[in-house]
Amino acid sequence: MSTSPSYDEALATQPFKHEIDKRDRRALSERLTVIEHGPDVYQVYSEEGVEYLVDIRKPSCTCPDFIYREADCKHIRRARIEAGSRDLDAIGKEVQSALDALDDHIANLAAQRAELVSLQRDLDQFR
Ligand SMILES: [Zn+2]
Incomplete structure (x- = not known):
């Protein structure tokens, strides 16, 4: 089997790191308590x-x-999320896009693993 540069490029993968803002992640995931204090003013408890x-x-x-x-x-x-003034659909699209990119990355890693397992078998037949 010959390997062309395009084949190797197809297998090449970069470390994966999503771009979801860390402050957005914390705003969504941490147990913060938000109490309306006045017009546009809120008490937020950590x-x-x-x-x-x-x-x-x-x-x-x-x-x-x-x-x-x-x-x-x-x-x-x-x-802003609690006040309904934050576009959650935009964050949702970002998260879905990151999930899609991660799935591609995982598929790429799986393809590389399969090739290495096959190469190991190829090696074994010469031992
Ligand atoms: Zn703050």
């Missing part, structure tokens, strides 16, 4: 019970992540 005050319109949050990194922290993202 899993440890620490309270943060979130304004989803400005946006602002009293947590260190927002204060020092000026990023939309998990509290702002979770309050």
